[in-house]
Amino acid sequence: MSAPEDLPVVSKLAELAALVQRHRGLYVRWSLGPEPDMGKVSSTDDLTGVPMPGLSANPLDVEEWWQGRSVELWVARRLYDYAHLPHEKGPGVRPWTLKGRETGRGPDNEPLVVDVEPMCWIADEVIDEARAEVARQEREWGPLRRFGR
Template sequence: MSEDLPVLYDLDDVVGWIRQGPDLYVRWSRGPAVDLVESSSTDDLTGVPLPGLSASPLDVASWWEDRPLRTWAARRLYDYCHLPHLRGPDVRPWLLRGSECDRGPDNEPLVCSVQPLAWIDKKVIDQAVREIEEQPGEWGPVRRTP
């Protein structure tokens, strides 16, 4: 699997992908070249191999209604932006299309039939963080304390 994917440099580029259709996910990892060798994630707590790659869905939930897609995309990226700090600097987000084949131990989608689409640059994550910080209330990334 080639790492020669296009790179998204703006949060609005992610929004554009969301507008194009369903089955869109973001995955934080070392990339498709590593992930698609086995096409399986591993449960961090038990070491059990999972039947697909864990990823965050970018498809807009019906309850979001007509709220801004930019905020939706920012939230989905912001939720796991802590992963490079936990798993290493070579962990970064990439966009993919696939089909949900199961659910993982944290009820996250496990995705099969993965089609890598694009890398998501750190600039996009910085924009997502700013977008979330501008929202009312207290927001925080999804983070399990070991």
């Protein structure tokens, strides 16, 4: 895995959605960033301490069942579910986008990714946009209760 020194920053939800439309095999990872992850290329199960064969990440590819709905809304939904991680995992944890190859699944059924190519940081403003976009769907989607948020 190689990390460019100046990883670009995506600052709009629409910009991240456009990236997802252009590239398949993208994931979002919530960590201290590519640089600290480069030495590990492995995540650890928080509960057991067992090392896993890849970095835990969440897929951004639009699923077929989404059936033509907004890619922007899809990406917002994907970010929304894990936006609590910086609070839980501690200072400096932030989201970044990567390309990679799945090598297995973690204990929460999340993909474990190897052959990682960092793409960009995701700015806090994008997470704020994602939260607002998902909140706007509450009447159509039902209650969006998440613990710790």
